[in-house]
Amino acid sequence: MNNPETIGLLILAGVFAVPVLLFVLRLLGGYVIVEEGRCVVFELFGTVRAVIQEPGLHLPWLIMGPLAVLVPVFGHKHVVDLRLDQTYLRSEPVNSEEGAPMGIGIWYEMIVSDPVAFLYKNTDPRGSLRANVSNATMRNLSNMKLDRMLCDRHEMSRTVRDEASQDSREWGYQVGSVYVRKVHFRDVGMIKQIEQKVVNRLRQVTAAIQQDGANRVNVIRSGAERQAAVDFAKAAAMRPRIV
Numbered sequence: 001m002n003n004p005e006t007i008g009l010l011i012l013a014g015v016f017a018v019p020v021l022l023f024v025l026r027l028l029g030g031y032v033i034v035e036e037g038r039c040v041v042f043e044l045f046g047t048v049r050a051v052i053q054e055p056g057l058h059l060p061w062l063i064m065g066p067l068a069v070l071v072p073v074f075g076h077k078h079v080v081d082l083r084l085d086q087t088y089l090r091s092e093p094v095n096s097e098e099g100a101p102m103g104i105g106i107w108y109e110m111i112v113s114d115p116v117a118f119l120y121k122n123t124d125p126r127g128s129l130r131a132n133v134s135n136a137t138m139r140n141l142s143n144m145k146l147d148r149m150l151c152d153r154h155e156m157s158r159t160v161r162d163e164a165s166q167d168s169r170e171w172g173y174q175v176g177s178v179y180v181r182k183v184h185f186r187d188v189g190m191i192k193q194i195e196q197k198v199v200n201r202l203r204q205v206t207a208a209i210q211q212d213g214a215n216r217v218n219v220i221r222s223g224a225e226r227q228a229a230v231d232f233a234k235a236a237a238m239r240p241r242i243v
Helices: 004-027 060-064 067-074 115-120 125-141 146-151 153-170 188-242
Strands: 032-034 038-044 047-052 056-058 075-081 085-095 101-112 173-185
Touching (some): 032 038, 038 115, 047 115, 060 067, 075 115, 085 125, 101 125, 153 173
Antiparallel strands (some): 038 047, 038 075
């Protein structure tokens, strides 16, 4: 036993045997490691047997008993991401009360609040939430006055969030912050017309400023010339006396 070669072989065998043993034990459901921000759901014969949300090392045998051995063969182990996620919807089409075709970019946060409902109540909860936010945006923000649509973004964001949160709870999703980040015109012709009006208005303002400056210069110049003429006249009247 004191032979160095034997000790080396035992250490080498342990180095390779321990990972293999742990791998086989994990496949058989002997233990499960839950990462931070994750949740593990065990399903067996169409029934949820256990839900583990606490990070760390867990022993399913202590939670489910002998059924833990059957899960790797007849059941499923689902890993659900519980971390905060974000999505940005670009240029959702709406129309203002004046009939202007507008596009709204809306950003929202979501987090899984119920892993079981997230897995089984909707086949595509993320896509459904995206469609729900899009529909809420178009339904609630259409036919608003243009000046309100361009300025009152806080109230618009709160309105969309209140409606989108109702259905998302049933799918195991919780909607976090919702914010309207961008409001813009979608019609290219209208954009060009607005740009042309702005350019024309800038030209008018520039011309008015230039004309006002020229008028002020003329007033100052005429006043200076008049004062100079008066002074020259006084000097001409005084010259004979001096001479």
